[in-house]
Amino acid sequence: MAVVVVQQASAGVPAAVGGALGAAGLTVRLVRLDGGELPSIDLSDVEGLIILAAPHPAGASGRPLVREALAAQVPVLALGSGAELLAEVTATGSASKGPAVEPTRAASTDPLFAGSLPPGLRPDPAEVALPPGAVVLAAAQGYPGQAFRLGGSAWGVRFAGVHDGEDDTWTGQLLSRFAILVAARAEHTATRAFFTHRADAWEERFAHQTPAYEAAAFRMQLGPGATALDLGCGTGRAMPALREQVGAHGRVLGIDVTPAMLAAAARHGRTRHGHLLAADCARLPVPRRSVHGIFSAGLLDHLPDPRTALAEWARVATSDCVLLLFHPSGRAERAARHGRPLDPGDLLAEHNLRPALEVTGWNLDEYEDAPHHFLAHATLAG
Known part of the structure; x- marks a missing residue:
């Protein structure tokens, strides 16, 4: 069992990610995008999923993986472009300027976002259409949906400063909370992943x-x-x-x-x-x-x-x-x-x-x- 980290073909596992997972007693399995395509991943032996990069276009090979992870309630943390796999995103401009990103009321009770965000985080200005039922955890004036949760197991974080190293302290806290959550849910994650694949045929079998x-x-x-x-x-x-x-x-x-x-x-x-x-x-x-x-x-x-x-x-x-x-x-x-x-x-x-x-x-x-x-x-x- 391991936490799968999806990254660009030329990149490795960031130190902050590996450190947070290691501190929680979790092992890392790096999956690199191959020519923009995401290789097939068997979730039956996966405890969690961290998506640091998205296939392009995002829906070409990534969305089936996300749908499967959501169905089995495998914990997912998607950062930066990886959040494109959790929401439909259409780029509309540059992220160099914009109002500050602030947590919403829902963030106060979220297992990853509880507590305040650091100042100076810049919003991703892309236009977002979140899936039905998504809970917005952070937003900026004119830029909604900067961070969101789907169900109780998947998080998307899009704003600048999280995935580009500008705020290592808060990013480290986010990764540590996610790693602790993954470790605590590991047994149930394995059970859900095993039986989700087999549920449709179970009765007849x-x-x-x-x-x-x-x-x-x-x-x-x-x-x-x-x-x-x-x-x-x-x-x-x-x-x-x-x-x-x-x-x-x-x-x-x-x-x-x-x-x-x-x-x-x-x-x-x-x-x-x-x-x-x-x-x-x-x-x-x-x-x-x-x-x-x-x-x-x-x-x-x-x-x-x-x-x-x-x-x-x-x-x-x-x-x-x-x-x-x-x-x-x-x-x-x-x-x-x-x-x-x-x-x-x-x-x-x-x-x-x-x-x-x-x-x-x-x-x-x-x-x-x-x-x-x-x-x-x-x-x-x-």
């Missing part, structure tokens, strides 16, 4: 597993009116069975960190069975002691901090809550499929899972590591 998901969900034996969560829901294959148990007056939430998987779930009609929500399964936007059942398939052992997640799930659980961990393949079957022996350190091995559950407030009631499925049934400790 694994349709044969749907009966197993339904059978596992019914083993929770939830009552009418209960609230159930499908955590790491993907395309929501367990949601119909959860809805059938909790009835019309119950509540079903499908939660996943990858928006593309939730979009696929909606296309397959899962909104008929419950609500879909993009959220971190270790930081649930759910009230304390409000959930009667938690279903989670193939998620726990892939989380960066499983015990923190289990403690969070205990926080939202009612006293009679049921937790069901599931996978449509047994541990031995999965290990053999990947050509490796069973790992004694595997979190899902009973000798590891039981204490992990107990220390976070759960009792393991049933444990099945069968040839063709894995299932662990737990209840909240009294």
Whole structure:
């Protein structure tokens, strides 16, 4: 995993960029523009993207990369001409003169722009048409959109003084904040990038597993009116069975960190069975002691901090809550499929899972590591 830095063919990684990324424990992968064209970049192993130069014309090879990064919520920082990949820009003059660039009100709560801008920054006088939903973070009189954010993961910075070294202190702060953000989001970025590519075909590819998901969900034996969560829901294959148990007056939430998987779930009609929500399964936007059942398939052992997640799930659980961990393949079957022996350190091995559950407030009631499925049934400790 690395942060990709897009630069002109003859240029290297600027010292300020390399220093900020290195200080955050991130590695750099330089991608040079080849004859104005941007080579293909696989985002599945990319933690972040810094664009210091744009292909010309910008849309020729750059925009598909930006669209893919936005869809997967890969953090993007585009500086100078690189911001052309985030907005339509038509040059109209020189940047030698112009009013000062000032932060907008939205900048005060932005993770990169919080705090004031240094004085004397000159606006880029190009005429800008920002995409719908863009949040303007800095502007100058007569020159809007000098810095902007798209969604919660991509920033464009166009004004002079950032990319030409005139204000190294503020530029260094900007790069450091971006590097820290990339490092903090690395696990989720990798997950989103992996599943965004696969979301459209996921339901059809694994349709044969749907009966197993339904059978596992019914083993929770939830009552009418209960609230159930499908955590790491993907395309929501367990949601119909959860809805059938909790009835019309119950509540079903499908939660996943990858928006593309939730979009696929909606296309397959899962909104008929419950609500879909993009959220971190270790930081649930759910009230304390409000959930009667938690279903989670193939998620726990892939989380960066499983015990923190289990403690969070205990926080939202009612006293009679049921937790069901599931996978449509047994541990031995999965290990053999990947050509490796069973790992004694595997979190899902009973000798590891039981204490992990107990220390976070759960009792393991049933444990099945069968040839063709894995299932662990737990209840909240009294």
